Amino acid sequence: MNKKGIKAIKITCATLLVFLLLTTILLIIGEFGTEPSLSNLYRDGKEINGVFTNYNNQIYAVVPSSGYYLIKEADVASFREIDERISNRQFAVDKNNAYCGNQIIKGFDPATARALGEGYFTDGKTTCYCAPMSVPNMDLSGIAFVLKKILYGAGLVDKPQRDIYPLQFLQEGNSMYTTLLKARAVTNGKLVYYQGKLLDKANPLTLQQLPLVYNDGDIRPSFVYLADDKHVYYKNDLLPLQANTELHALAFDAQNQQNYLVDPKEGMVYVNAIPFDKRYAPYKELSLHGGHIFHSFFLSKSGVFYYDAVKKDVMRLDENPFHGSDFKEIEPLIFLDNKRLLYLETSEHWGGRRDPGLKSQSTHIYQMDEPVDPAAWQRIGPVNYNFGAVWKNGLDYFYFDQLGNNQGIRKTIYRIADQATVNKLLEKDVRTDAIRDLIRDGRMIPIKGKEVLRAKTVHRENNYWFIWIILSLTLGVRAVLWFLRKVGVNPQPFTITDKGLKINNLWSKQYELFDIDEVVFFVETALRQPGYNGKFRVHLRNGNTSPKYMFSSQISLHADTKEQLELYIADLQHLLTKHGIKSRVVY
Structure with missing residues (x-):
C-alpha cells in the first residue's frame, strides 16, 4: 500500500476515534451530568x-x-x-x-x-x-x-x-365542568370527558362505572369500563355492544396487566377493547385466581382462549381439557373431577450472557401424575387463612399453594415430607419465609405432573443492541483514555500564550491577559461518585466573570482524590504566576 493510502487510513481511524470518544463523553455527561442526583x-x-x-x-x-x-x-x-x-x-x-x-x-x-x-x-x-x-x-x-x-x-x-x-x-363554553363518578371523568351537562378526552355520545345523566368482580365475591366500580343507557366504553373507546344490566368486569388476582369485560347475555368477552371471536361464544372464565398464571384462560366448547400481550391478539388452543367433565375448583387454580386432578403452573425462559433477557413466558395445565386416589382427597385446613391449604390423600399430605410467583413460590402443589411439616404449616401465624424455607430444605417437594396444555408468549427481541452500543462506546473510551495516559497526553484546562489565556474546550474561549484580574479555582465534592471535581472561573478587571469550567488532574472517567486535585491546581497556579496572573483556591 502506498503512503497516501496509509495516510488516508490513519486519518479515517483518527476521525472515527475522535467521533467515538466525543459521542461517548457527551452520552455519559447526558446520563450522569452535573445536575443533582x-x-x-x-x-x-x-x-x-x-x-x-x-x-x-x-x-x-x-x-x-x-x-x-x-x-x-x-x-x-x-x-x-x-x-x-x-x-x-x-x-x-x-x-x-x-x-x-x-x-x-x-x-x-x-x-x-x-x-x-x-x-x-x-x-x-x-x-x-x-x-x-x-x-x-x-x-x-x-x-x-x-x-x-x-x-x-x-x-x-x-x-x-x-x-x-x-x-x-377541554372545550370551552358557558357551562362549568364538574366531576362525574370517581373515574377521571367530568361533564358540563352535555359533554363528557374521560381522562381529558371526549367520551363520544356519552349521556352524563345515565353514565356509570360498571361493576368489577373479584375472586372473593367483592364487587367494586371499574375505573376503565363505563356505560350509559345505550353505550359501553373501555376508557375512551366505544365498544361494539349494547349496554345491559348483566355487564361486568373481571379482576384476575395478581394479574393487573389486562382488563376484561364479560357480557353474559351474549356469552362474549372483551380484553381491554378487543372482542373475543364471536364464532366460539359463549365463553366462561376458568378462574379469577392469578397466583400461578401468566395468562388468563377462558373456556368454550371450541377450545381454550387467552390474550397474548405481545401479539396483542386473542389466541386459541383447540383442546379444552375441561369440556365434558365435572371439574370443580377445589383450591385456586386446582381442579378435581372423579378421575383427574388438573392444576395450573408457570414457567419462564431466560437468555444467557450473550443474549440476555426474558425470552418467553408460559402457563401450563398439568395433570397430577402421582399414585393417588382421585376420590380420596380430604381438606385438612387452611395455611394462615389464604396462603394455601393442606390436603390429604390416603396416607400422604400435600400443600396447595395460593401465594404464587410474586411471593417466590414457583410451583402450585408440593408433597409434604412428614407430620412435623404438616404441623408447621397449620400453625396459626406461619410466615411466608417459613414456607419458602420448608421448600428450600426439601421438606416440601414439587409433585410430578403431565402437561396437558400450554399457552406461550414469546417476547420480542429487546433493544439489547443499544446496551451493546453503550458497552462498546464505554470500553472504547476507556481504551482511548488508557492509550492517551500511556503516551503522556493530558491536555490542561487552559493554555497561556502572548495572545492570552485560552480555554481548552469545544468552544475555545480566549481572554486577553491584560483583562484578567484573577483566576479562582474550586474544589467541589463529586455528586455521583466518590472523589472531587475541579472547576475554575476567570474574573475580569471590568467586573465580569466567565462560566465555571470543569477540569481534572488526568484523563479518566473517575473523580480525583482531594490530594491529586490540590497538587494539580498548585501546578496550574504556578503557570499563572509565571505570566503575572493572580489566583486563589475556594473549597
Whole structure:
C-alpha cells in the first residue's frame, strides 16, 4: 500500500476515534451530568409535595419512570400547590404560570386556578386535565432519546423526557365542568370527558362505572369500563355492544396487566377493547385466581382462549381439557373431577450472557401424575387463612399453594415430607419465609405432573443492541483514555500564550491577559461518585466573570482524590504566576 493510502487510513481511524470518544463523553455527561442526583434532591431539598421540590432555590418536578426536571421558569417565592389531594399534586402555580409537572400550561391564569378533582383544573374560563400519573412520551422514540441525550450532554438541548404528565384541554363554553363518578371523568351537562378526552355520545345523566368482580365475591366500580343507557366504553373507546344490566368486569388476582369485560347475555368477552371471536361464544372464565398464571384462560366448547400481550391478539388452543367433565375448583387454580386432578403452573425462559433477557413466558395445565386416589382427597385446613391449604390423600399430605410467583413460590402443589411439616404449616401465624424455607430444605417437594396444555408468549427481541452500543462506546473510551495516559497526553484546562489565556474546550474561549484580574479555582465534592471535581472561573478587571469550567488532574472517567486535585491546581497556579496572573483556591 502506498503512503497516501496509509495516510488516508490513519486519518479515517483518527476521525472515527475522535467521533467515538466525543459521542461517548457527551452520552455519559447526558446520563450522569452535573445536575443533582435524585437522592441529593430528596436529602437536601425542601419538598413542596410528592412531585415538586425546592433545591438550591430552584424548583424541580419529579416525573415517575423518567426522573427529575428543572422548571427554569418557576418563581420560587410564589410557587405553590393549589390542592393537597394526591390526584392533584402534579399541578402547581406561581405568580406567572400554571404547571402540569414540569410543563407550563399556556393561556392558564394562575391567579384564579382551582382544582375540580380527579386531575381536572380550571381558571374560570379554561379547563384542562393534568393526569396524576405519567405515561410514556409517544413523541420521543428510542433513537431520538439517545440522540437528545448526546445533544443534552453537549448543552445544546434540554434534558430529554421519556415520560410526561398528559395534558389535555377541554372545550370551552358557558357551562362549568364538574366531576362525574370517581373515574377521571367530568361533564358540563352535555359533554363528557374521560381522562381529558371526549367520551363520544356519552349521556352524563345515565353514565356509570360498571361493576368489577373479584375472586372473593367483592364487587367494586371499574375505573376503565363505563356505560350509559345505550353505550359501553373501555376508557375512551366505544365498544361494539349494547349496554345491559348483566355487564361486568373481571379482576384476575395478581394479574393487573389486562382488563376484561364479560357480557353474559351474549356469552362474549372483551380484553381491554378487543372482542373475543364471536364464532366460539359463549365463553366462561376458568378462574379469577392469578397466583400461578401468566395468562388468563377462558373456556368454550371450541377450545381454550387467552390474550397474548405481545401479539396483542386473542389466541386459541383447540383442546379444552375441561369440556365434558365435572371439574370443580377445589383450591385456586386446582381442579378435581372423579378421575383427574388438573392444576395450573408457570414457567419462564431466560437468555444467557450473550443474549440476555426474558425470552418467553408460559402457563401450563398439568395433570397430577402421582399414585393417588382421585376420590380420596380430604381438606385438612387452611395455611394462615389464604396462603394455601393442606390436603390429604390416603396416607400422604400435600400443600396447595395460593401465594404464587410474586411471593417466590414457583410451583402450585408440593408433597409434604412428614407430620412435623404438616404441623408447621397449620400453625396459626406461619410466615411466608417459613414456607419458602420448608421448600428450600426439601421438606416440601414439587409433585410430578403431565402437561396437558400450554399457552406461550414469546417476547420480542429487546433493544439489547443499544446496551451493546453503550458497552462498546464505554470500553472504547476507556481504551482511548488508557492509550492517551500511556503516551503522556493530558491536555490542561487552559493554555497561556502572548495572545492570552485560552480555554481548552469545544468552544475555545480566549481572554486577553491584560483583562484578567484573577483566576479562582474550586474544589467541589463529586455528586455521583466518590472523589472531587475541579472547576475554575476567570474574573475580569471590568467586573465580569466567565462560566465555571470543569477540569481534572488526568484523563479518566473517575473523580480525583482531594490530594491529586490540590497538587494539580498548585501546578496550574504556578503557570499563572509565571505570566503575572493572580489566583486563589475556594473549597
